[in-house]
Amino acid sequence: MKLTRRQTLASLGLAAGAGLLPRLALSQDAGAFRIGALNPVTGAGGPYGTGMQKMILAAAEAVNAAGGAGGRMLEIFAEDTQTQPQAAVLAAKKLIDVNKVQAILGTWSSGVSLAVIPLTNEAGIPLFHCSGAPALSVPPANEKKLGYRFQATNDRFGRAFAEIAKKEGFKRPATMAFNNASGIGNTEGFTRAWTAMGGEVVASVVYEPAQPSYRAELQKILDAKPDVIVTGSYLADTTIILREWYQTGEETKWIIPAWAANPELVKALGPAVVEGIISVDSISNEGSPAFAAYDAAYQKAIGKSGLGNVYAAMAWDMVTVLALAMEAAGPGADASAINAKMRDVANPDGTKVSSFAEGKAALKNGKINYEGASSILDFDEFGDVTPDFAASFIRNGEIKREYQVKL
Amino acid sequence: MLVDLAQNLLNGLMTGMLIAIPAIGFSAIYAVLRYPNFAIAAYATIGAFAGWWLNATFGLGIVWIILIAFCVSGLVGVAAEQVTLARLRPAGALTVAIASIALNLMLENAVRFLFGNDLRGFDLPIQPDWRILALRIGPQQVQNMLLSLAIMAALFLFLRYSPFGKAMRAVADNADLARLKGINPTRIAVATIFMGAGLAGVGGVLLGLDTSIDPMTGARILLSVFAAAVLGGLGSIPGAVVGALLIGMAEEVSLLAFPATYKTAIGFVAILLMLTLRPRGLLGERAL
Numbered sequence: 051m052k053l054t055r056r057q058t059l060a061s062l063g064l065a066a067g068a069g070l071l072p073r074l075a076l077s078q079d080a081g082a083f084r085i086g087a088l089n090p091v092t093g094a095g096g097p098y099g100t101g102m103q104k105m106i107l108a109a110a111e112a113v114n115a116a117g118g119a120g121g122r123m124l125e126i127f128a129e130d131t132q133t134q135p136q137a138a139v140l141a142a143k144k145l146i147d148v149n150k151v152q153a154i155l156g157t158w159s160s161g162v163s164l165a166v167i168p169l170t171n172e173a174g175i176p177l178f179h180c181s182g183a184p185a186l187s188v189p190p191a192n193e194k195k196l197g198y199r200f201q202a203t204n205d206r207f208g209r210a211f212a213e214i215a216k217k218e219g220f221k222r223p224a225t226m227a228f229n230n231a232s233g234i235g236n237t238e239g240f241t242r243a244w245t246a247m248g249g250e251v252v253a254s255v256v257y258e259p260a261q262p263s264y265r266a267e268l269q270k271i272l273d274a275k276p277d278v279i280v281t282g283s284y285l286a287d288t289t290i291i292l293r294e295w296y297q298t299g300e301e302t303k304w305i306i307p308a309w310a311a312n313p314e315l316v317k318a319l320g321p322a323v324v325e326g327i328i329s330v331d332s333i334s335n336e337g338s339p340a341f342a343a344y345d346a347a348y349q350k351a352i353g354k355s356g357l358g359n360v361y362a363a364m365a366w367d368m369v370t371v372l373a374l375a376m377e378a379a380g381p382g383a384d385a386s387a388i389n390a391k392m393r394d395v396a397n398p399d400g401t402k403v404s405s406f407a408e409g410k411a412a413l414k415n416g417k418i419n420y421e422g423a424s425s426i427l428d429f430d431e432f433g434d435v436t437p438d439f440a441a442s443f444i445r446n447g448e449i450k451r452e453y454q455v456k457l
Numbered sequence: 458m459l460v461d462l463a464q465n466l467l468n469g470l471m472t473g474m475l476i477a478i479p480a481i482g483f484s485a486i487y488a489v490l491r492y493p494n495f496a497i498a499a500y501a502t503i504g505a506f507a508g509w510w511l512n513a514t515f516g517l518g519i520v521w522i523i524l525i526a527f528c529v530s531g532l533v534g535v536a537a538e539q540v541t542l543a544r545l546r547p548a549g550a551l552t553v554a555i556a557s558i559a560l561n562l563m564l565e566n567a568v569r570f571l572f573g574n575d576l577r578g579f580d581l582p583i584q585p586d587w588r589i590l591a592l593r594i595g596p597q598q599v600q601n602m603l604l605s606l607a608i609m610a611a612l613f614l615f616l617r618y619s620p621f622g623k624a625m626r627a628v629a630d631n632a633d634l635a636r637l638k639g640i641n642p643t644r645i646a647v648a649t650i651f652m653g654a655g656l657a658g659v660g661g662v663l664l665g666l667d668t669s670i671d672p673m674t675g676a677r678i679l680l681s682v683f684a685a686a687v688l689g690g691l692g693s694i695p696g697a698v699v700g701a702l703l704i705g706m707a708e709e710v711s712l713l714a715f716p717a718t719y720k721t722a723i724g725f726v727a728i729l730l731m732l733t734l735r736p737r738g739l740l741g742e743r744a745l
Contacts, residue, residue: 092566092672096574229718257717260677262475262664265468266712266720269461289576290668297586297595318578318669 083122083376085110085369086129086145086154088166093133094259094284095158097314101362102156102180103128104351105344109369109406112347116407119373120388121381127151133158135165142166146173152385155368157181158361160204160231167191175385176392178368180361182207183231184239187432196389198433200364200424202332204232204282208239210330210439210455211280211305215240216247217441217453218328220303224253224276226267226291228283236282236307252276257287264291268298278303283310289318296323305330308442313358313449321447329449332437334363334424339404340370344423360424367422371396374409374420396420397428458713460591465709471598473685473705474605475663476678480685480697481612482656488629488692489649492550496537496557497657497682498675499564504530504658505665505674506568512579519666523604526662527655534654535647537564543646561675569672578669601663608659609698616694625649629692681708684724688731690738699739703727 087106090099110124118124127149131138138157145151146169153176157163160183167186170177176196182204185191202210215223223244225237234256241251253274257267268291271279279295279302281288288310295302296319304311308331316324334357335341341356344366348356356363372388374395379387394400395409400417403409412418420427425437439455479501486494507529508522517525541560545553586593616622627635628645636642660682661674668674685704689696708723731738 092569092574096569096671100574255717258721260673261720262668262677262681263468263472266465266709267717269464269468270712270717273461285576286669286671286673289578293578293583293668294595296583297597298593299585314576318576320578320583323583 081122082125083119083153084125084127084149084151085372086127086142086149086151087156087365088129088131088138088141088145088154089156089365090133090158090162091130093131094286095131095133095361097285097312098158098309098359098361099130099133101348101352101359102158102365105348105362105366106155106369108347108351109344109366109373112343113369113373113406116410119376119406119410120379120383122376124369124373131157131159131162131166133162135161138162139165139169142169146170146175151175153178153372155372156361156365160186160235163197164191164231167197171196176372176389178372180364181232183235185231187434192433195433196385198368198392198429200367200427200435201361202437202439203239203434204235205239205242206436206457207236207307207330207332207439208241209243209457211236211240212243212247212249213455213457214305214328214330214441215244215278215280216249218278218303220278221249222252222275222277223249223305224271224274224279225251225255226271226279226281226283227254227256228281228287229256229258233282233284237280240280259284259287261287261290263294265294267291268294272298272300272302276302278305280305281310282307285310285312285314289315292319292323292327304328307331308360311442311444311449316444316447316449321444324444325446327444329442329444330455331360331440331442332425333440333454334360335422335426338421338423340367340421340423343405356423363422363424367420367424367427370406370409371420371422371427373406374403374413374418377406377410377413378418392433393429394418396422461713462710464592465713466706467592467594469706469709470702471594471602471705472681472709473702474602475660475667476681476685476705477698477701478605478608478663479657479660479678480682480689480701481609481694482653482660483682484686484689484692484694484697485625485649485656486653487686488694489625490546490553490646492546492553492557493683493686493691494542494557494653495554495679495683496534496542496561496564497654498679499561499568500530500534500654500657501661501664501675501678502565502568502670502672503533503661503675504655505661505670506572507658508662509577509579509665509670512581513577516580519600519604523608523659523662526658530658530661531651531655533564534650534657538650538654539647565672565676572672574672576669576671579666581666595667597667601667604663608656612656612694621645621648680721680724681705684727687728688739690740693738693740696738696740703739 089102129141157179160181163179163181180201227233227237311329345356375391378391400419442451504526508526584596685700689700
């Protein structure tokens with residue numbers, strides 16, 4: 051057979067077109083279930099967002115490898131919230147209107163989730179988030195019960211802070227909060243729990259993000275002579291505040307949420323500055339098989355231990371539990387039918403399962419209870435989970451967990 | 458109360474000295490090229506990262522870091538200017554200003570792409586503050602202030618006495634007249650951008666020394682820098698210094714009277730008041 055030049059060109063064109071075909075076919079396939087991965091790849095959540103997004107992809111791959119959920123393959127559309135409400139709203143609009151996603155997973159920071167949830171409610175699709183603001187539990191934000199929180203509420207964090215402050219024998223706490231729903235939620239949760247215990251908060255300040263210096267804010271707090279400062283803060287601002295605090299030579303102790311008091315903080319400031327800081331976190335479900343599966347996927351995608359990113363474990367669970375609910379709801383189920391199955395596949399009284407494949411098989415024989423990588427993942431009436439907390443102390447540059455706190 | 462006021466004024470003075478360097482860069486670019494270049498935030502970030510990289514990799518000392526960071530951000534600035542902004546200049550200042558915001562985003566994300574989002578600190582010991590009477594002052598702050606003063610002095614001498622500096626001022630005063638006198642405007646533009654972006658980079662290093670660096674480092678000071686330049690008179694270099702000191706002190710002192718959440722508003726209020734009451738700024742437009 052002899053090809054003319056025109057035929058050759060035409061066949062090359064076809065071949066090039068064919069390369070695009072599988073993708074086109076997949077994205078136009080009415081059977082694919084579209085998921086928006088809306089994560090904080092940049093901004094204050096930057097240290098976590100990439101890992102979260104990669105775990106959403108990895109968990110979706112695991113679901114697809116097991117033959118899909120409810121007869122459908124998962125397709126992921128990734129976007130960046132920039133940890134900023136405005137950017138997140140634009141991205142969510144694009145995901146809903148252009149990509150026609152049927153669920154949005156992995157928003158981080160309460161300001162972002164509070165901004166996005168009206169859009170997902172309007173579209174009638176679920177929003178799974180890692181944000182702490184108490185307002186996300188109740189109407190208006192969660193009036194349609196489509197919001198699920200995979201992270202502890204800030205109020206629960208605040209209560210954990212108060213338990214730890216009491217256990218450590220502090221008498222004169224002060225608070226410093228980043229000016230957003232999460233930061234203020236933390237310190238208000240603490241203040242509520244602490245005053246309920248009969249204590250008094252000696253000073254408090256709410257500060258603006260992205261300042262070159264926090265000396266004046268710090269001065270205001272230190273003037274009240276607190277013995278411990280409890281923060282609702284993020285990594286970048288915490289770094290600056292701690293550096294400036296250390297320079298003052300004051301002997302105050304610190305209780306800081308773990309998304310700010312993490313290994314990055316130690317790296318940025320050096321062990322001397324962060325010595326003795328108490329870092330409080332909700333605990334991933336670390337001994338569990340689901341955590342092991344997540345950890346392996348995290349190592350493969352990021353090359354670091356999955357322990358360093360609790361939100362990536364939550365993101366992993368988001369996909370898995372959504373896929374299990376899809377499987378339980380059966381082929382062709384819509385968002386509300388899937389939503390109705392969430393607690394059926396995650397809460398107690400079923401066969402305990404640790405992965406999508408396992409759950410898919412067990413669903414044939416009745417109810418299941420997914421025990422997640424991030425927590426045992428039992429949703430209360432508000433769609434909130436109650437993880438346990440841990441107090442870790444930074445000593446010689448190492449963050450060591452010393453005890454657990456159960457609320 | 459008096460001690461608090463003095464302490465806040467002192468802190469503000471330190472912050473102001475830090476903002477002054479990039480503010481001079483911003484004003485110098487405005488003086489010669491007649492547009493506000495918002496990409497200086499990215500130049501500051503680039504300078505900070507260049508300095509951090511030199512410090513972390515080769516353990517270089519502060520003077521070397523500043524010199525090299527100046528050159529790196531200066532060169533990046535010139536390259537970015539020539540590739541993108543320069544061809545937009547005929548379309549007017551507003552177009553270039555908007556494009557510089559886009560350029561800022563692109564450069565910031567390029568830094569993010571190369572270095573990631575992690576926070577980094579310079580490998581320098583964090584020293585406790587000195588106590589003078591009831592006031593606290595950090596050795597790092599003092600060092601930064603001295604460095605800022607030295608840079609300002611060098612800059613002053615350069616602009617005042619070197620032929621290039623004189624040419625730059627001539628273009629700033631009257632571009633047409635300068636061209637008639639045989640001064641090549643393109644060369645002056647390139648040199649100004651190099652100097653302006655370089656100064657922003659040095660500002661980034663100083664800020665990084667005192668705090669920490671990440672891709673948002675420059676964005677943290679952009680508003681203050683812009684407010685300082687407007688306050689002092691866009692295009693005026695001494696104005697930028699005065700404006701920076703005033704903004705720095707106003708921001709800190711405001712905390713005695715208002716909640717900290719309103720601190721960022723100071724910059725905006727300053728811009729608003731200045732543009733309403735005295736649009737040419739405190740020191741007018743004379744470059745030097």
